[in-house]
Amino acid sequence: MKRALTILGSLVGLVLLAGAGFVAYVQIAYTVDYPRTPLPAITARTDAATIARGEYLVHAVAHCSTCHGPADLMTQRQLDFRQPLVGGFTWELGPLGLFGSFTARNLTPHATGIGAMSDGQLARVIRHGVDSRGKLSPMMRIAVGPMSDEDLTAIISWLRAQAPVEARRPSYELGFLGKVAALDFRPRLDPPPAHVPEGELGVARGKYLAEGPAACVGCHTPADPIAGFARSGPLFSGEAEAEVDPTNTTQEIIAPNLTPDPETGHLAGWTEDVFVARFRAGRVIKGSKMPWEGFALMTENDLRSLYRYLQTVPPARRQVGRTVRPR
Secondary structure: OHHHHHHHHHHHHHHHHHHHHHHHHHHHHOOOEOOOOOOOOOOOOOOHHHHHHHHHHHHHHOOHHHHHOOHHHHHOOOOOOOOOOOOOOEEEEOHHHOOEEEEOOOOOOOOOOOOOOOHHHHHHHHHOOEOOOOEEOHHHHHHOOOOOHHHHHHHHHHHHOOOOOOOOOOOOEEOHHHHHHHOOOOOOOOOOOOOOOOOOOOHHHHHHHHHOOOOHHHHOOOEEHHHOOEEOOOOOOOOOOOEEOOOOOOEEEOOOOOOOOOOOOOOOOOOHHHHHHHHHHOOOOOOOOOOHHHHOOOOHHHHHHHHHHHOOOOOOOOOOOOOEEEO
């Protein structure tokens, strides 16, 4: 019996030692410093047409205002596009915030917002997920879709044209599990996609939007958070796992399979007109993370282009279940 206890004690000691070693490794290996990430050659413009297109992108397509609107409206899952993008809403990531927390930044041109950033620094955090300090911004790295130079210029032009509002926001905080997940995070350094102008109707425009600034592919494709959110399944085949509904913790929500698979595709049987009508209807499920309020503002051509592109995606037979269901 004494020998068994001695062996058990030794095993427990080894486990604790290994655990301590892993914690030390994560603390040493974890880095968020990427100051050499290049600044995109983007310069804000002041012409009315560019600013107007930027407004459309910020609210409807890239849905920046969905995350950076006033915190009280974000909490209620409501948006008012007349309000300044002062941020303030905080996401607690993982159970009890074990992965960390992120607070949406002030995007107005005040010194507490983007006023102290150059156009290149602002373009870098949007495109590469690296902030003005040269540090990786994991939320921007995964939440913002790639976009052309033309669209990035338009967004920055609109942001620069807004009235400055003082609103200081804290930097993000990663918990230990967040640091473990971030070990595989790197700046997004893919070249920008070719621009497909607004107004075009067709598959090319739909592909640019879905895989680019509208970021549909990000939520509707399985991804592994422990591997830097690398894709772990077919494009548009649905979210990897359901997430708790923040407005009703007794239920969970999952982004559905959007491929044209006749058995498991969420859009199976939908006509183009039905697709457009659903977007025009806006928010139906209160806790959905889909930015319905913004997407409801998309032009007819853009919505129809999205539908036409999704019909060309290879069908993936992947059943994710009901989009809203009890936990």
